[in-house]
Every structure is written in C-alpha cells, then in structure tokens.
Amino acid sequence: MTALASQPRHKALWAVLLIGCVLLVLPFAAGLLGNAWVRILAFALLYVMLALGLNIVVGYAGLLDLGYVAFYAVGAYVYALLSSPHLLEQFPLLAATFPQGFHLPIWILIPLCAACAALFGVLLGFPVLRLRGDYLAIVTLGFGEIIRIFMNNLNAPINLTNGPQGITGIAPLEVMGHPLSQPLDMGIFKLSTLELHYFLFLALTLLVLLISLRLQDSRIGRAWMAIREDETAAKAMGIPTRNVKLIAFAMGASFGGVAGAMFSAFQGFVSPESFGLMESIVLVAMVVLGGMGNVWGVVLGAVLLYAIPEALRHLARPIQLQLLGEEWIAPEALRMLLFGLSMVLIMLLRPRGILSPRTPSP
Amino acid sequence: MDILLQQLINGLVLGSVYALIAMGYTMVYGILQLINFTHGEVLMVGAMISLLVVNALQSSLPALPPAGLILIALAASVPVCMALSALIERVAYRPLRNAPRLAPLITAIGLSITLQTLAMIFFSPNPMVFPDLLPTTPIQIGGAFLAPKQLFIFVVSLALMMALMFMVQRSPLGRSMRAVAENPQMALLMGIDPNRIVAITFMLGAALAAVAGLALAMNYNIVHFTMGFIPGLKAFTAAVLGGIGNLPGAVVGGLLLGMIESLGAGYIGDLTGGFLGSHYQDVFAFAVLILVLVIRPSGLLGERVADRP
DSSP states (O other), rough: HHHTTOHHHHHHHHHHHHHHHHHHHHHHHHHHOOOHHHHHHHHHHHHHHHHHHHHHHIIOOOOSSSSSSHHHHHHHHHHHHHHHOOOOOOHHHHHOOOOOOOOOOOOHHHHHHHHHHHHHHHHHHHHHHTTHHHHHHHHHHHOOOOOHHHHTTTTTSSOOGGGGGOOEEOOOEOOOOOOOEEEEESSSSSSOOOHHHHHHHHHHHHHHHHHHHHTTSSSHHHHHHHHHHHHHHHHTTTHHHHHHHHHHHHHHHHHHHHHHHHHHHHSEEEOOGGGGGHHHHHHHHHHHHHHHTTTHHHHHHHHHHHHHHHHHHHHHHHHHHHHHOOOOHHOOOOOOHHHHHHHHHHHHHHHHHSSSSOOOOO | OOOOHHHHHHHHHHHHHHHHHHHHHHHHHHHHOOOOOOHHHHHHHHHHHHHHHHHHHHHHHTTOHHHHHHHHHHHHHHHHHHHHEEEEEEEEIITTSSTTHHHHHHHHHHHHHHHHHHHHHHHHOOOOOOOOHHHHHHOETEEEEEEEHHHHHHHHHHHHHHHHHHHHSSSSHHHHHHHHOOOOOHHHHOOOHHHHHHHHHHHHHHHHHHHHHHHHHHSSSEEEEEEEHHHHHHHHHHHHHHTOOHHHHHHHHHHHHHHHHHHHHHHHHTTTSSSSGGGGHHHHHHHHHHHHHHTHHHHHHTTOOOOOO
C-alpha cells in the first residue's frame, strides 16, 4: 500500500471510493463510444491480472520468467477443452460417459484451470530451481516455446489441441445460472455481455490484487523478497528456499491460469497464436515499467502498456497521414518499439520502475 | 540415400554455424557473466546488410565471381555489426555493469525487440529471398549429398573459430582478454583497460555473428527480421552445453547440438512410433539446455564456476 497508506486514512478511503466509482461507471462511459472500447477495458483487466501474477514470480521472488504465457495458455486450453465439444468429438469413450457434455460449474472449472497451471508451474520450477537469474530466464523462455510447439502439433496422431486451427465452440461462463453470453435484465437497466464480462474480470482482478497485497506483507511474501535480495543470506536465515520458490512459481502460474480461463471463455476460441513469446515479453515489460514488486506500479504498467498501443492503433495512422502524407510505420511496429524501448529506458533511467518499490534493491 | 550420413552432414554444417555464434556468447559471458541477448539480432542485421550488398552487386556487376561477392558482402556487414555491437555495449550494458543481474538482461530483451522492429521497418516485414551465390550441384559422399554452400559454411566456420582460439591463446590482445576475464581490477592494475577489452570482445563476437548471418542466409536462402532469435537461443544452448566461458567448449557444444538436432528431427518419428514428428526439432535444443543445466551446469568442458553475485 505504498502510496495510499502514507496518507491519512480517510484520504485513502476517499481515493478508494473514487477509483471504485470510476471503475463502475467506466464500461458505460466507454460503451457510449462503441462496444469495442468495452472490450478493450475487459482485456486491460485481463492483462492487469496476468501482470500481477507475473509480478509474484518476477517482482516478489526475483525470478525472471520469460515463459509466463505458458501458464496463461494452460489455463486457456484446460478451460477450452472442458467447455467445448472438441474432446467429446475426439474420444468416443468420453462422449459415451458424458452424453450431455461436461458442463462443470464455474467454481469447479476456474479452480481447476488455476490448479493445472500451478501444476505446470511446479513442473517448470523443479528442474530450474538451482539456476541463477539469467539462466533461469533462458530456460523459462525455452519452456514457453516448448508448450507452444506442443499446442501447435498435438493434433496428430491424437487430436488433443487441434493444432494451429485451435479450439472453437467454447461455451460461455455461467455465473449463478446466468450464461454471460446473454444480456442480464435487471429491471431498471440492462447489462450487455461485454459489460457482464467486464464486471466479472473486475471482480477477479480485485481479488488477485487483494491477494497480491496481502501476500506482500505475509510470511511467505517476506521470504520471497529475502530470496530476491540475497538468496544465500535468505537460506542462512532458515528460509526453505526451494519450497518457497516453488510456491512462487505455482502461485504466479495459478493467476495466469485463471486469466487464461477468462480469456478462453471471453473469446470463445483459443489457438496457439495467442500465446507466443512476444506475449511473455510484453508482460515482463508491464511488470518492469511499473516497478518490479510494486503492486500499484504493476497495475499502472499493465494499464499503460495496454492502453497506449490501443490508442496508437487508432491514432497512429491518421496522425502519420496528416503529418507525412503516408503511413511510414505500422501501428504494430510502433507497439513493439514501445515495448522494447520502454524496457531499455526504464532499466537505464529508473530501474525500480515508474513507482519505486517500498524497499530499495541493492 | 543414406539417411544417417545425410543427417550427420546437415547436423555438422548447422552445428558449425551454432558454434560460430556461440563463440560470441561465450566470450562475453567469460568476461562479464552476461548473456548478450542481442547477439542473435546482430546476426540478423549482418544477414540483412549482406543481402543488400549482394543484391546491389548482382545487378550492377553481374560478372563478379561468387568469391568476390561474398568477400564484399562480408566487408560491408562485418564492420556494421561490430559498430552496432560496440554501440549496444556502450549504451545498454556499460551503465548497468554494477546493477543487479536482471537489469542488463531486461535491457537486452528490450533492445532485441527494438532491433527486430527497426529491421522490420527498414527492410521488410516479410521473408526476403537470398540468392544462391555458389553452384548448386551437390557433391556426392557415399549415399549422401553435400551442397557446395554447406561445405563452404563448414570450412569457413571452422577456420574462423580456429583463428579466434589461436588469437585468444597466443596474441597480446588475447592475453589481455583472459586477464580481464580472470579479474578486471587486477587487469586494470597491470595496465589493461577493461572497458576497451570488453568493447573489443563484443566486436569480435559481432564479427563472427556477421559471418554466421551470411552463412544462415546462404543455407536457407531466406532473410527475415526474426531470423536471429532462434539461432541465437540455440547457440546459447551450445555455449552452455560446452561449458559457458570456454571457447573450445563452444565449438564442441555447437557441433554436438547441431547433430543432436538433425539426428533427433530425423529419427524422432521412428523412435516414438510416429507419435512425434520432425516439427519438434526446436524442442531438442531447449530439452538439451534444461538437461545440461540440471545435470551438469558447468557444461562438458567447463570448470566449475563460482557463483558471482
């Protein structure tokens, strides 16, 4: 609670109330501009969730994970497989056992996605625990690529992931008996599908945020930071570094898994294309930009690095046409430049991020 | 056709390129304990410059023999890559030399993305064709075929690696490099400027990367702005496999990795009863990397390196 707790308590309360109101009204205000903007807001929340998950591994425990998108992918694919007819079409035995489809309730489905992702986190964690920072980065990068290659190719001889075509026909989330693909009529006003998703994502993001904040001050959080600052010293102080690091991997991965499940349900379609290396790097850039280990900084970093490219997508072309007469640089290229340069510049000029963390790193 | 022999040949040729790239990683790591993530991008820039020069020369001087073409292409790409690499070191790594370990790694990833994007903007977002410079009639060896370009790549790579190793072992510059790798402060007391040596190390690695860029472009006949990334990772794997910081290790690691990959991709289908196919080629390098780091982190030829914070 860096910025907030230092102010008098009632001021903090007002700030929280104000932000809460803005977040509640935001989708309706954005909806006036067009549905695309509500979608952008929902995706921004998804990225905040992912960045907060990565922050546990990178920011708290100081383990640079360049393959974080693998956990996002695991969550998305587990959700997709369990909520689409794909598995039943492929395996007649399953179809015979579940003639109506799986139809798992949301409170089983989402924890299951989180658990699967956490399992992969531990799987990755085990062999790489002894590695130092830079080796770890490369190995996690390789892990991310391996997961993507498998997703791309596990369509033969057993069709598990349907290869590059991806999985379609994913059922929408159903919250308290109401499928989110239907607008919700609440008497005075109606909530559209997009707005419903926005509020669900908002609730989950706030939950992840709360968990992150509470973890920061917990026993395990302090153990992570001790490892980040000096592993040898942490070990000497009696911290079981191996287990604590594994928990960081599992915890970060499970957040990624939940975000993946949300992505899958929101899109109704997943394919390996969404889980490339670039996504992992974007997430690292978000964490680094805001300030590794600083929850509010990470939220800011994720919002900035999601919002600016979206703005560029809409503004870059008209501005270039106006000033130069033709389009010189595609918005996609500008987006990549933004990510790359922001990582370089922030490390050179302000290594602790836009909002510095509360405990200085040596 | 003898598949085993053919895969061995392909593996050795590919492996010699990996080894050439791995030299750059391992030299820099030996001195700074830093993984120079931008190395693959330097290679890509080298290949791009070579393509520009080759295209320009082929249209203006069609009579030029292939050897002349290759030499002029290298004469242009090698200095550009050296300058680029020195610039990267000066701007992105030197200010962070005493920062926490993750800081230079993050700038390196950022720079890598930036360089790729710049290449995409300045050259082309699509793969570009690299023309055949050497005759394409393959040489028959037993039941396998060796393309002249493969022979060329293999011979040039080996020669350059030998030359570099000789230089590091025998020349005064090489002695300074080893001294800085051993202990920068002590080297400074002996009158060696570590900053200069570090810059030279980056430039030497970049020169080899430029040659490797041309080699990859010749081998696959394609130049693309992402072409440096995966070979860069694999070369890093090769350096780790041989023992990072160790030049002969990089050669052994590169050649071994090339062969593991090509044999693996050639035989994985038979070994797994058709369950996994040759499109899993890229998995091998990463699997090797993870295995080496878990079983023998110091690599095949490396001595145990103390944990420097």
